[in-house]
Amino acid sequence: MSFSEEQIYRYSRHILLPEVGGKGQQKLLESRVLILGAGGLGSPSALYLAAAGIGTMGVVDFDRVDMSNLQRQILHDISTVGQPKTSSAKKRIQGINPDVSVVEINEKLTSQNIMEILNGYDIVVDGCDNFPTRYLVNDACVMTKKINVHGSILRFDGQVTVFKGPNGPCYRCIYPEPPPPGLVPSCQEAGVLGVLPGVVGSLQAVEVIKQILGIGNSLVGKLLLYNALDTEFHTVKLRKDPKCPVCGENPTVTELIDYEQFCSVGAH
Numbered sequence: 001m002s003f004s005e006e007q008i009y010r011y012s013r014h015i016l017l018p019e020v021g022g023k024g025q026q027k028l029l030e031s032r033v034l035i036l037g038a039g040g041l042g043s044p045s046a047l048y049l050a051a052a053g054i055g056t057m058g059v060v061d062f063d064r065v066d067m068s069n070l071q072r073q074i075l076h077d078i079s080t081v082g083q084p085k086t087s088s089a090k091k092r093i094q095g096i097n098p099d100v101s102v103v104e105i106n107e108k109l110t111s112q113n114i115m116e117i118l119n120g121y122d123i124v125v126d127g128c129d130n131f132p133t134r135y136l137v138n139d140a141c142v143m144t145k146k147i148n149v150h151g152s153i154l155r156f157d158g159q160v161t162v163f164k165g166p167n168g169p170c171y172r173c174i175y176p177e178p179p180p181p182g183l184v185p186s187c188q189e190a191g192v193l194g195v196l197p198g199v200v201g202s203l204q205a206v207e208v209i210k211q212i213l214g215i216g217n218s219l220v221g222k223l224l225l226y227n228a229l230d231t232e233f234h235t236v237k238l239r240k241d242p243k244c245p246v247c248g249e250n251p252t253v254t255e256l257i258d259y260e261q262f263c264s265v266g267a268h
Contacts, residue, residue, distance in 0.1 A: 007099065011053055019215045025053060029099065031209040031212045032056040036109070036137060038085040039063075040197030041127030041204065042149045043075040047225040049125075050093040050100045057093065057104040057120060061085040072194040085148055111256035114140045123208050126150040127201065131178040132259040138163065138171035139256055141248045147211055151204045156228040158194050158200035161219045162207050162237065163249055168220040173241040178259050196228050 003011070003022070014020045016026075033054050035042045037160040048058065065076045065088050073085075080088035086104035093102050105117055114136060118124065124146050128134050134150075141148040141163065147193040148163040150171065163170045203224065210216045223236045 038129035041201040044201030
């Protein structure tokens with residue numbers, strides 16, 4: 001693949017980095033990344049990955065843009081209120097970088113469609129806002145051996161990690177089963193600082209690029225915790241659980257499960 005003059009100019013700051021260079025930029029342009037959720041976390045992830053030159057970006061969301069989203073979901077603006085988030089996201093992404101091919105997936109993820117949706121993508125960016133989808137995404141990524149760059153936020157706190165089998169832990173290694181309904185509040189119920197997803201989603205984008213380029217030390221086996229009020233980062237080591245119900249030595253979860261009874265009402 002050869003770069004056009006416009007691409008050389010656009011990606012010049014990447015090409016200057018020895019860790020990236022022309023070969024690395026080519027890898028980015030040939031990569032395929034799936035963004036799950038065009039909300040608070042998906043917005044900064046998608047924007048920075050688009051600017052970086054990710055070649056193909058799938059965007060999964062079945063919601064429409066609401067005025068209350070604009071406090072933090074920077075993919076969208078007043079002109080797209082009422083529109084599907086996927087179409088709003090596509091317009092914004094391609095406005096930043098026309099090199100990016102955006103695939104709109106205006107569907108709710110279920111056990112019936114997730115395998116087909118994951119097919120053809122190298123890395124998944126999990127910006128989901130509810131437990132049923134997180135567990136569904138985790139299990140599907142384990143079964144298909146996809147890299148899962150996970151992020152979550154609530155109030156003033158956020159966390160980021162990378163789930164990458166077979167040696168690293170998965171989401172169920174940490175949380176084997178979904179919490180009982182009502183135990184953990186959603187962002188709609190508890191609130192979220194508007195700029196918090198900008199920090200966490202950007203960190204997810206960093207981890208995606210590092211995985212594609214094979215550089216640096218990733219967050220596989222580590223959970224990065226961020227507290228915005230105290231401006232503190234902490235890293236917690238994670239271990240693969242040999243008794244994990246999905247990635248352990250004797251898995252008990254061998255089929256995808258829709259945990260509809262645990263649905264959150266909020267959105268990042």
